[in-house]
Amino acid sequence: MTGLRERKKAQTRKALADAALRMFLERGYDAVSVKEIAEAADVSVPTLFAHFPDGKESLVFDMDADREQQLISAVRDRAAGKTLLEGLREAFGALPRPGTEGQMHDFRQLIQDTPALSSYFRNMWQRHEDALAGVIAEDLGLDPGDVAVTALAHFIFGGLDVARRSDDPVAALTRIFGLLETGWGAMLEQPRRA
Known part of the structure; x- marks a missing residue:
């Protein structure tokens, strides 16, 4: 308490x-x-x-440090028997959702239209991605600069961005993490449609 x-x-x-x-x-x-x-x-x-x-930019992203800590905790503190991706999927799924879709649209537009906020957001996003790559490397006993670890963190954050823009972010996140867990191979092996 x-x-x-x-x-x-x-x-x-x-x-x-x-x-x-x-x-x-x-x-x-x-x-x-x-x-x-x-x-x-x-x-x-x-x-x-x-x-x-x-300053002013950080007021818009007031949950920045908390979110980064939640990501690190999702890897380090996940329940026994849960894979790294399961822990992250649950953590992302549990993040509070912003207000209405209109509010989210206005928020995204504010960031996009304001150079200082766009720059702050890109730097924050990269910092989170680097922190996630670091904790994944630590968890797997790999070098933090390992290209597979860096790529996985990048794909996870890219998937989060895609899911946020979806009509059903939770379903989109589940599908994206499913692809991260099993790979795109089965999906890409589907025959070409005429």
């Missing part, structure tokens, strides 16, 4: 991230100042930077 101090920190962090995202979606990223975000969350600017030292 978390203490009062940790709960208050989490509440402040959430209030800042929620206010920032709401304002960014309403007015655009560049039209919103750090001061306005702090005021909307009823905190000081130094408090904002204490929670988000990387």
Whole structure:
């Protein structure tokens, strides 16, 4: 159970991230100042930077560190008898879903239309992919630079991106992980249709 101090920190962090995202979606990223975000969350600017030292971009991706830790934990702490891919599939499937499809579309559009956010997202994505490759290598006793480990982490993240854009992300993720587990061979061996 978390203490009062940790709960208050989490509440402040959430209030800042929620206010920032709401304002960014309403007015655009560049039209919103750090001061306005702090005021909307009823905190000081130094408090904002204490929670988000990387500035405005990190407010949009407030779950960044938590998500990376969840991925690492999905590999390291998976139940006995579960494969690495089963653990990751369950972890990805358990991640909280954003609001409505419209909200997700607006969020993706904000990132795509804002160079600072696009750059931050690409760097964050690459960092997560590298962390996943590292923990997979550790789990399998392979060199972290092994091309198979790097490719697997890349395919997993690519699959996650494809699943997010699907009408049924959970079903898409299940199918994609099925392909990762068994390979594309059987699917690709189907005869060509006339």
